[in-house]
Amino acid sequence: MKLIDCDVHAQPTEPMLVEYLGPAVRRSLERYGRRTPRITEWYPRVRNAGMRVDAWPGKPGHIWGSDPETTRAQLLDEFGVDFAVLEVLSGQDCYDDADFAADWNFAINQWQLERWLEFDERFLGTIAVPHEYPDLAVAEIERRAADPRFVAVLMPSSAMEPLGSRKYWPIYEAATAHGRPIAFHTGGYADYRGAGRPSFYLEYHVSNGIVMQSQLAGMVAGGMFKAIPGVRAVMTECGVAWAAALRWALDSAWELMRDDMPALERRPSEYLRDHVWFTTQPIEEPADAEHLVYAISQAQLEDRLLFATDYPHWDFDSPTQALPRALPPDLRRAILCENALALYELPRQPAATA
Amino acid sequence: MDRIDCDVHVAPESYRTLYPYLSDYWRDYVEEAGVRLNGLALAYPPGAPTSGGLPPSSYEELRRRVLEPAAPRYAVLNCLTAFETHRSAYFAAAVASAVNDWLREEFLSRDERLRASLVVSGLSTEDAVAEIERVGDDHGFVQVLLPARGDLPRGNKTAHALFAAACERSLQVGLHAWGRPGNAPTPSGFTTSYLEDYVGNQQVAQAQLLSFVTEGVFNRFPGLKVLLIECGFAWLPPLLWRLDKDWRGVWREVPWVDRPPSEYVREHFRATTAPAHLPKDEPGAVTQLLEMLGDAGSLLTYSSDYPHEHGDGLATLLDQLGEDDRAAVLAGNAAALYQLS
Numbered sequence A: 001m002k003l004i005d006c007d008v009h010a011q012p013t014e015p016m017l018v019e020y021l022g023p024a025v026r027r028s029l030e031r032y033g034r035r036t037p038r039i040t041e042w043y044p045r046v047r048n049a050g051m052r053v054d055a056w057p058g059k060p061g062h063i064w065g066s067d068p069e070t071t072r073a074q075l076l077d078e079f080g081v082d083f084a085v086l087e088v089l090s091g092q093d094c095y096d097d098a099d100f101a102a103d104w105n106f107a108i109n110q111w112q113l114e115r116w117l118e119f120d121e122r123f124l125g126t127i128a129v130p131h132e133y134p135d136l137a138v139a140e141i142e143r144r145a146a147d148p149r150f151v152a153v154l155m156p157s158s159a160m161e162p163l164g165s166r167k168y169w170p171i172y173e174a175a176t177a178h179g180r181p182i183a184f185h186t187g188g189y190a191d192y193r194g195a196g197r198p199s200f201y202l203e204y205h206v207s208n209g210i211v212m213q214s215q216l217a218g219m220v221a222g223g224m225f226k227a228i229p230g231v232r233a234v235m236t237e238c239g240v241a242w243a244a245a246l247r248w249a250l251d252s253a254w255e256l257m258r259d260d261m262p263a264l265e266r267r268p269s270e271y272l273r274d275h276v277w278f279t280t281q282p283i284e285e286p287a288d289a290e291h292l293v294y295a296i297s298q299a300q301l302e303d304r305l306l307f308a309t310d311y312p313h314w315d316f317d318s319p320t321q322a323l324p325r326a327l328p329p330d331l332r333r334a335i336l337c338e339n340a341l342a343l344y345e346l347p348r349q350p351a352a353t354a
Numbered sequence B: 001m002d003r004i005d006c007d008v009h010v011a012p013e014s015y016r017t018l019y020p021y022l023s024d025y026w027r028d029y030v031e032e033a034g035v036r037l038n039g040l041a042l043a044y045p046p047g048a049p050t051s052g053g054l055p056p057s058s059y060e061e062l063r064r065r066v067l068e069p070a071a072p073r074y075a076v077l078n079c080l081t082a083f084e085t086h087r088s089a090y091f092a093a094a095v096a097s098a099v100n101d102w103l104r105e106e107f108l109s110r111d112e113r114l115r116a117s118l119v120v121s122g123l124s125t126e127d128a129v130a131e132i133e134r135v136g137d138d139h140g141f142v143q144v145l146l147p148a149r150g151d152l153p154r155g156n157k158t159a160h161a162l163f164a165a166a167c168e169r170s171l172q173v174g175l176h177a178w179g180r181p182g183n184a185p186t187p188s189g190f191t192t193s194y195l196e197d198y199v200g201n202q203q204v205a206q207a208q209l210l211s212f213v214t215e216g217v218f219n220r221f222p223g224l225k226v227l228l229i230e231c232g233f234a235w236l237p238p239l240l241w242r243l244d245k246d247w248r249g250v251w252r253e254v255p256w257v258d259r260p261p262s263e264y265v266r267e268h269f270r271a272t273t274a275p276a277h278l279p280k281d282e283p284g285a286v287t288q289l290l291e292m293l294g295d296a297g298s299l300l301t302y303s304s305d306y307p308h309e310h311g312d313g314l315a316t317l318l319d320q321l322g323e324d325d326r327a328a329v330l331a332g333n334a335a336a337l338y339q340l341s
Helices: A014-018 A023-032 A068-079 A098-117 A134-144 A166-177 A201-221 A243-260 A268-275 A290-298 A329-344 B015-021 B024-033 B039-043 B059-070 B089-106 B125-135 B157-168 B194-214 B236-253 B261-268 B283-293 B313-320 B323-338
Strands: A004-008 A083-086 A123-128 A150-158 A182-188 A233-236 A276-279 B004-009 B074-078 B114-119 B141-147 B172-176 B226-229 B269-272
Touching: A004 A068, A004 A233, A004 A329, A014 A023, A014 A098, A023 A098, A068 A083, A083 A329, A098 A123, A098 A134, A098 A150, A123 A134, A134 A166, A150 A166, A150 A201, A166 A182, A182 A201, A201 A233, A201 A243, A201 A268, A201 B194, A201 B236, A243 A268, A243 A290, A243 B194, A268 A276, A290 B236, A290 B283, B004 B059, B004 B226, B004 B323, B015 B089, B024 B089, B059 B074, B074 B141, B074 B172, B074 B323, B089 B114, B089 B125, B114 B125, B125 B141, B125 B157, B141 B157, B157 B172, B194 B226, B194 B236, B194 B261, B236 B261, B236 B283, B261 B269, B283 B313, B313 B323
Parallel strands: A004 A083, A083 A123, A123 A150, A150 A182, A182 A233, A233 A276, B004 B074, B074 B114, B114 B141, B141 B172, B172 B226, B226 B269
Antiparallel strands: none
16 A cells, blocks of 8 residues: 545536436526636636646546546556545635535436446445535535545535535535544635636635635634534645744734633644645645655644645646655655544555455 | 834824814714724734834924934834725725824924825726825835725736836835735635734735736836735744745746846845834744845844834844944835935
8 A cells, every 4th residue: 555646537528427316406407507717717717618628538438537537547547546526626715505415416326336446346436416506515425425436525625614614514514423524625616805806717716725724714713623523624636835924923823812712722833733644746846845844744634644646637736756856764654644644544455455 | 223114103183183184074974983993903903912002293292202202223114004895996086195194293303313105095096196206206215005905905917107206206005014904814705813813914915926027017017125014933934935836836937037036025125124023032933034034134124013012033133143233224225225325
């Protein structure tokens, strides 16, 4: 067991999901479509639509990420990936009504299960949920909880309310009760408001880390980590190296105004340390790679970093090249494998060879 | 030690103070609607430990509270009174003019050590340009003050005429924490605590920095410098690592950005020392941070941020700087930025 990839994108086309939808949602989709623009319409990706050039399977009806055979060949077999955690993002920006959202996310999970998890045991699933309707999200978590192949619950990085809001706590409580971490994956709504909406994909993409900083500040300040003691948050595809500066800012601010935050009994950095994991891709690349080692140790992330490729996106981090040589061997092994084994409580031997 | 203080706050107590500089129409508007200056109190609740009470509202008060005890070589005044919630561009332009006239008469005309940020409407580039043309040649104004929070990122093309007007007069841009209290202060929505609002300025500043670089502001205005005021700076190294990496992948979208973004940032951005949110009880981490920043000695400019309180980060920072860097941070960098002697 050497390599676990904690962020791989399986991407259903709309017709692939339709077969799992109920008649009412199917009709609504036929008549009105998804209604709201996708993130690629806000911020077009100017080369190959933001995908690896070789990721299009060349099979009728398929697109990048829709064909498990292609992903198996290009990712699992090519790099010797022991487990790949799938994150299907089709429900991330679901502005739709409750019935639609519930059906849509059920379809995502059913497609994931039947086409991917049953296709190759190395694929692991993440439970997509209708996050704006926490009771329905909890029902979907409970529907999938008995299946150990679903190793986490998926949330977007931007929702209708900040993710630390009590509105979403039932989702986190259900995930935690069923032993699942919550993967907060870059994406969701693009309602940027602090600085105003940016102009370019480059800004949007770098901002993925900035959004997560705000979300973590809200989770800490709102008391979520204290209220749900075992909750584990996996910040996915948002960078890593900014975690230290966020800790310093939150701790400094907390010291100044802790009287006003009686619910926070410990320094904000202690909650972050106990409850937050990060996937690596797109890992920051300082000119001096030693600075990345600094950043990891400043934020105490040695046992909190999970390797990810983000296959099949354009900024795929190669398992053989993305991590700088400056990383000590123990840390490299922890990032590539050990930390994910512990977090997801995975078997140390794959079933096929056990 | 010789100091130039890049962020000292002053504010009129109420609109009444600005009445001499407002037309009859706007005085009636304020009276009839019962409009109050609330923006400042939303950013700095007077009772909050970080606010330090109300800023000086007259020259006498400023002299007594700041100039005499601290004796800076120069102090740059920032008046955040125009960081308001209302949406009327017409009212915003009138208030900006009134604030600038008040700053000139109450402060700048009385003390050669004082400089100020020129305030402009955040709702109309046309009005901002007119205001820069009206008062921007006064040597007391050294930069145009823009709130970090706004409707559109500050580097947006619709604002470029403002930078042109500023550059013609050798004015820099000061991007100050806070602004537009009615907008959600984060990229993830509305907050539920002051702690989030306070720390959130650092996230907003990061997004603003991206905007200036990607929109090509410094390609069009090579003389322009942007001072990040009260926005922190420890977040800068990882942001630049990520920005340079992404730029190498998607530069085609912004072909005018023709060298690594971090180079533009090092050349055109400065940041004030407050708040210096540094690691506590970890001197090794502070040393690492300074190494990661590359050249803290030319990036940072001293600010007391009077009357605001941000803890003891400044002392930690100055302790770790060499003698030359300390002198540059305390005065030299600001002198160069604003061409002060």
